[in-house]
Amino acid sequence: MALAGVRVIELAGLAPAPFCGMVLADFGAKVIRVDRTKVPVSLDTLHRGKRSVAVDLKTAEGRALLRRLCVQSDVVLEPYRKGVMEKLGLGPQELLTENPRLIYARLTGYGQNGSHATAAGHDINYLAMSGLLSRLGRSGEKPLAPLNLLADFAGGGLTCALGIVLALLEREKSGKGQVIDASMVEGAAYAGSFVWKSGSIGMWDRGRGENLLDGGAPFYDTYRTQDGKFMAVGALEPQFYLQLLKVLELDPRELPPQMSFSDWPELRRIFSARFASKPQAEWSRLFQGTDACVTPVLSLDQVSSHPHNRERGSFMKDSGGGEFPRPAPVLSRTPARPSPAAHLTTGEHTVEVLQEFGFNSEEIEQMLAAGVVEASTERSKL
Numbered sequence: 001m002a003l004a005g006v007r008v009i010e011l012a013g014l015a016p017a018p019f020c021g022m023v024l025a026d027f028g029a030k031v032i033r034v035d036r037t038k039v040p041v042s043l044d045t046l047h048r049g050k051r052s053v054a055v056d057l058k059t060a061e062g063r064a065l066l067r068r069l070c071v072q073s074d075v076v077l078e079p080y081r082k083g084v085m086e087k088l089g090l091g092p093q094e095l096l097t098e099n100p101r102l103i104y105a106r107l108t109g110y111g112q113n114g115s116h117a118t119a120a121g122h123d124i125n126y127l128a129m130s131g132l133l134s135r136l137g138r139s140g141e142k143p144l145a146p147l148n149l150l151a152d153f154a155g156g157g158l159t160c161a162l163g164i165v166l167a168l169l170e171r172e173k174s175g176k177g178q179v180i181d182a183s184m185v186e187g188a189a190y191a192g193s194f195v196w197k198s199g200s201i202g203m204w205d206r207g208r209g210e211n212l213l214d215g216g217a218p219f220y221d222t223y224r225t226q227d228g229k230f231m232a233v234g235a236l237e238p239q240f241y242l243q244l245l246k247v248l249e250l251d252p253r254e255l256p257p258q259m260s261f262s263d264w265p266e267l268r269r270i271f272s273a274r275f276a277s278k279p280q281a282e283w284s285r286l287f288q289g290t291d292a293c294v295t296p297v298l299s300l301d302q303v304s305s306h307p308h309n310r311e312r313g314s315f316m317k318d319s320g321g322g323e324f325p326r327p328a329p330v331l332s333r334t335p336a337r338p339s340p341a342a343h344l345t346t347g348e349h350t351v352e353v354l355q356e357f358g359f360n361s362e363e364i365e366q367m368l369a370a371g372v373v374e375a376s377t378e379r380s381k382l
């Protein structure tokens with residue numbers, strides 16, 4: 001796999017950093033998640049392909065242990081607010097001195113400087129500070145965050161993974177590591193560059209929810225079907241729009257022009273009435289094979305059985321039968337091979353990893369006895 005041989009130390013975080021670590025693990029990196037001790041159950045649902053060691057970083061021995069892991073690793077990924085790692089004596093200054101090849105990834109909401117740098121926050125806060133949240137939501141309603149996808153994952157975990165891969169590639173030439181300052185505010189905004197760049201062509205001149213791509217246009221929206229499900233319509237171009245009207249059995253000569261903003265509410269009423277006349281499966285059959293840009297809004301339990309997704313194998317199952325999206329993109333020669341493991345217990349691999357990193361049995365025993373590290377019973381045989 002593309003990242004085979006890359007060693008990553010992921011300090012346990014909430015969602016963005018775990019997702020970043022999972023992406024790296026899916027594509028072959030060896031990711032070790034450093035969990036807190038005395039926390040039997042991790043909230044990390046994105047643990048696929050990782051191993052867990054439980055270390056108390058509030059002890060000098062625990063911090064020394066982490067330094068020893070980082071000296072022998074390629075990447076350290078930390079999910080804490082600005083300054084936390086420095087307080088532990090584990091900041092870039094220390095770790096890059098001990099390992100100049102280390103890629104030190106810092107995934108935060110607001111970045112390593114600025115008035116908010118030390119403030120707590122979550123996806124919705126970062127999305128709000130990016131400007132994008134102001135553009136999300138129906139006309140006349142308050143801004144609506146699209147789950148915690150844009151800041152936590154698109155602008156956070158995935159952007160940080162890109163930064164890590166870029167730094168790994170650059171290190172091939174320079175031989176040097178560097179610090180990655182991954183701010184979710186900036187990552188989300190960057191992922192939304194189109195909004196800034198397309199403003200110049202009038203894409204966002206109208207209020208929230210009244211533009212071409214934010215739910216304003218009746219030919220770029222969702223519609224309830226007779227059975228209470230939905231169809232998604234994306235018929236932007238005139239040639240696709242005409243195919244939409246054809247399947248809906250509407251005569252364009254009897255309708256207002258597609259781009260007549262003032263007539264969009266009337267068009268939406270007409271489309272709503274048509275879509276409400278048949279069940280989703282019937283509309284799916286009618287639109288299949290056309291270029292009307294109309295698709296069923298699939299629920300999470302429908303996606304893997306949809307013929308297209310099934311043919312591609314777009315969704316997989318882990319050893320526990322849990323379904324998950326296949327890692328993307330698919331590399332032709334070195335594709336991701338996600339681990340099938342369904343569970344990860346805090347400290348499950350503490351002994352195994354410490355042995356791998358050169359700790360001898362006496363050192364491990366001492367740290368276990370002192371509570372510097374913890375090992376879950378399932379896997380900790382010396």
Ligand SMILES: C[C@H](CCC[C@@H](C)[C@H]1CC[C@H]2[C@@H]3[C@H](O)C[C@@H]4C[C@H](O)CC[C@]4(C)[C@H]3C[C@H](O)[C@]12C)C(=O)SCCNC(=O)CCNC(=O)[C@H](O)C(C)(C)COP(=O)(O)OP(=O)(O)OC[C@H]1O[C@@H](n2cnc3c(N)ncnc32)[C@H](O)[C@@H]1OP(=O)(O)O
Nearest residue numbers: 014015035036043056057080081108109120121122123148
């Ligand atoms: C929308 C998403 C949220 C996704 C996660 C959700 C799934 C879950 C989040 C909260 C959960 C709920 C909650 O826990 C309450 C219930 C609990 C119950 O058990 C289950 C149900 C719950 C409802 C539960 C359900 C779900 O699990 C949740 C909803 C996001 O937006 S996530 C993005 C968050 N932001 C960032 O990641 C940006 C960067 N990070 C930060 O800004 C801060 O870390 C953050 C997130 C604000 C947290 O701040 P906090 O003060 O807690 O920590 P830090 O300041 O970072 O400092 C870390 C301290 O920990 C010490 N430390 C670290 N490792 C170790 C170690 N191995 N040993 C010892 N100590 C360690 C470190 O030294 C720091 O200590 P100090 O404070 O003394 O410096």
